[in-house]
Amino acid sequence: MIVFPAIDLKDGQVVRLSEGDMARATVYGGDPAAQARAFAEAGAQHLHVVDLDGAFAGESRNAAAVEAIIDAFPGHVQLGGGIRNAQAVERWFSAGVSRVVIGSAALSDPPFVRDMARTWENGIVVAVDARDGMVATHGWADVSDVPVADMARWFEDAGVAALLFTDIGRDGLLKGVNVDATVELARAVSLPVIASGGVKGLDDIYLLSLHAADGIEGVITGRALYDGRLDLGAALALAGRAS
Template identity: 70%
Template sequence: MSLIVFPAIDLKGGQVVRLAEGDMDRATVYGDDPAAQAEAFQHAGAEWLHMVDLDGAFAGASVNGAAVAGVLQRFGGKIQLGGGIRTRESIERWLDLGVARVVIGTAALKDPELVKAAARDNPGRIVVGVDARDGMVATEGWADVSDVSVIDLARRFEDAGVAALLFTDVGRDGLLKGCNVEATVALARAVSIPVIASGGVADIADIHALRPHVADGIEGVITGRALYDGRLDLKWAIEVAKG
């Protein structure tokens, strides 16, 4: 089995951006054509794309829908989408439009039955976003930190049929500090659900570090800023991830 590399496109005001530690005031703009960026990733070999509607995550509803629709038209692979997806209607709407998987974060903590029902009706297409600050779950676009531990939240979905857990170490996201491999692997070993690593990927060393843990349940890794800053070559990362 190989590790999936998910290049990330984060949307703010229709533009491709990266945030530092999830702070909307610390956004770096990398382009104003998300669909063109998606095509570039596809040419480098990407079979999956991870997209986040950042405005949607804070608003609690889709804001950058037009940009997502544009990417859906031009990217030939599969798209995993998160950001403000908190109702059954929004889940079904995106799946019907052709998104392969939707990521549900805040609602997973506040309305777990919504997630379980959606996963039951859409097997393999619901991902639970587990965002952590010092081991505790962060919600509302990471603005709030709960008193629920990451592993406790993950275990609530153990038999729900979710496709994967997307684990983000908020304190590293967008900072190129290196992925928190230890915490990601600990989560993967604690549950039977596949885990996607996210937050802090700095260079090819992170791909090398995660690759041996596919057997522990690490399904993939999301990388954004390292690609945009030229620190990580996507084609090379995909080759290393395939082993």
């Protein structure tokens, strides 16, 4: 199972939001590249990066910071936030990311996502963000009437690499991952699922690792790392035993 340390970008800074609320941002540093290097030095081989401003704007807003992270991190970078057209997808693959995460466009334009998945084999991750079981988009500001599992099934035969499932109500609050909902989704579809939202410590990594065989590919963690509640080395070691 993969542990993805998260770097969320707002105005070029490393931040974490509470429940996806831009007004509730905690700043953890002004040098995203240095943070990426620190995660690499701790043993991380995968990194999850989100352009938060881009998610709301619908286009890149922290390109310089993202490019600095790509240059600084020797492993695989997974990037999301405002990537909603073919030109943006191509730009970031050309810049060196390993995977592109598409969320809002997956709901509004499924054929686009399917086309990108065919063009960039094993490179597209579909973000399925849930508020009370329904898909939320545009930086989680809009909540649709589409159930999470229904949207996930749209892409089962599309060639996407994985689904990224976030329980918005837990994100950034250290409440613990919604393991039940994550595993339920993984069992409902044939795609690997990456868990996100609410990781509070090593127990969450352990509980998710028990379901690696159910299709849990990995877990994203941010605030718990920045607040010192989760040791990245220990998390990587535990997750590695579940691979």
